[in-house]
Amino acid sequence: MEIMIPYLLALLLLPLSLIFILRKRDSSSKTLPPGTSGWPLLGENMEFALLGPQKFIKDRMEKYSPEVFQTSIMGEKMAFFCGAQGNKFLFSSENKLLTSWWPQSMKKALLFPEFVESSLKEVSALKRSFLHDILKPEALKQYIPLMDAMAREHLDENWDSNRVVKVFPLSKKYTFDLACRLFMSLVDPEEIKRLADPFTLVTNGMFSMPIDLPGTAYNRAIKGGKMVRDELMRIITQRRKELTENQETEGRDLLSKMLLVTNEDGQFMSEMEISNNIIGMLVASFETTSSAVTSVLKYLAELPHVYDEVYREQMAIAKSKGAEDLLTWEDIEKMKYSWNAARESLRLTPPAQGSFRETITDFTYAGFTIPKGWKTFWSVHSTHKNPKYFSDPEKFDPSRFEGSGPAPFTFVPFGGGPRMCPGKEYARLEVLVFMHNVVKRFKLEKDIPDEKIVFHASPVPVYGLPVRLLPHGN
Template structure:
């Protein structure tokens, strides 16, 4: 019955929009638009792209477009006419473009779910102001204070979910870990029921982020909107609690919300409004929760398959563990010694980018590459197209962490797993801290093997393994303060 209502509504919408679409074409840019087709109104190429993401063939979808239309083409994606760009020059253009030309506006699904005042949406002075506030919490000097807290969450997680288990689903467990870490440092919420209520809401919002923007009760988009409506008052209550603690001088300034509430302009007024704090907490929560868990899951899969890389990583972490007492927490200095592990993680993100798509919106007509990007149109990048370009990375399908050795850095704007330029992700060092600390404790305490070496994954929009990446786990023999014998 619900499906029939959906199909009927969609048909009626198309009957209204299609005649308008074809009877009144945009003739202003006749001959100046890039090649390609906008497809049907509202739907466009969204369904084809979503299907490619679900079958992990999104790179093929983009390659076919580039083969057919070149590095600049037009399409209609997630409710907006879109210009699709490819190449390092395109990456530089998008990541460094003046906010008066390209705004950081996201597709309507992302904007509605994540909020319009998050850093992903802001441009110009607003972006600089909010970014500065977030960076004040995520800068190295501050993160160094949180290594012990992250280490504590990891050790508790392994003791609870890995020790004594013979088989585990690695991806859900990595999500549990990163969720608990981010809850602790962003929300300042300790383990317990309050945390548990948040998990399904963030999951529904993440799955709705890239979806067909049809707000009917049984759609992913609707579930994401409902989840946001439930989450916002929960965050607002938390903000008020922390504000009261600040007023009473009882706050410890050890979480993001308290940090943002404490920042003042030169005249003493708060730098960020409550709505801005809510939206940016949501953005950072989702980014820290899902993206890092994906990277950790891919690391688990790689180390089970690649014995050479596994041996090198174990050797690196054995050396660190040999200089520490049993169960002693990691320090920031320990993390700086995990250079090979981070090169491996960087190469994983080159091949399987956790967040592959980037969006902008043209604020005015823009001339680019001999074509016009019309005002109001989306601009979309797919990072993997430069990551897997054989002219940039030799033998791009081969896993080779030496690509990121000190003396082998890739050309500018060719590797964009964390963005680039002024739009570089401010949470990169936070993600690095989580990843390195977890891999240290994992490889020094366990060995594992894949139960299904051919287990595939889809992107919804983040990679999601069919069986959660099933692995068989064995504890390692420990002697001499945690060194694997």
């Protein structure tokens, strides 16, 4: 009997072996995108970090394919879609072939542990139409005077008494203070600081190497995320109590509106769900907008002819108003050259690098199969500096945006399709209001002419972009 056991095992295992062989043959029959998975476990994380996203993508487009290539980043098999056609394909395939996805490391830093394994749709529990309603131009018009007043106050307190300022950290302070005021009506500096300090730990570390050991940036991001969530839960719980006691039915800010709105199931959102949404809004309005403001001011300091044109436009608006009059929507609409200059800055130094998706079914693109479960990534860097779409791509030229502007799906700092950044208009207003107030007071000169830009979550000047302030008339 014992002699028969090996033969019996062979008979039992034969069907499994055949299944494995057939599956392997089926897998090998699929033509996957060209590329490499890099090192075992590490993938191409090191190459991506060392080269930076722009060179990483450019090199692989040249080596493998200008349409789509594969890599392995953050422990995931990933297809990078390139060019205007790649952008168009991903933007138009939302919820058909793809769904939203965040890296696990990012979710662990930002979300409650209970939500880390959930889909992004489950995390938000908020109708996307709600965000579009509160962030559309008609709704944002009322915020412009407050943005202007806060910009003036910020410059009074942090710029006027200094000969040299560091633009990036001050931009971060302004954008975070403004977000706290508009989203949650927070005005107490200490209360804002209790959110701002740990939030900076989160944004500094959530895209770092996900090693959760004491002293690492990722470990600090996870600790900072818990502190942010604890503080938000305190604020949200207090606001819900106030709304109930006062029997309020209209929200005075984003937080109150979230507490009063129902989700897709007709239920009020929980405090944790609201916290998730506010964190998402803070991430979107803080890091990327701060980077955008910084880049715009960098180019204004580097390019006197661009600065002079922006200055002329902004001073014409200022002179049409009383000294104490705040900006209005009509004023913003007159800032055409300034916005073209800002868009050219967004093209050359885009604050957001792109976005992840997850495939929900096998599909074919450009002759290659993208298997179900793979992650995808579209990136600004496959088009923004591509001479195929922008002639002399390294040149700063705001005139590119006159008339009909760039070809569709080539200029994508805010994404596109149904998941285009809902905060696009908010960012436009914030950048233009800040530009107006800075150039109205100062001419700028870079203190470190050759300061390098490094990539964290967004492009960051190594020394914070110190600039000399030259008040007009001096």
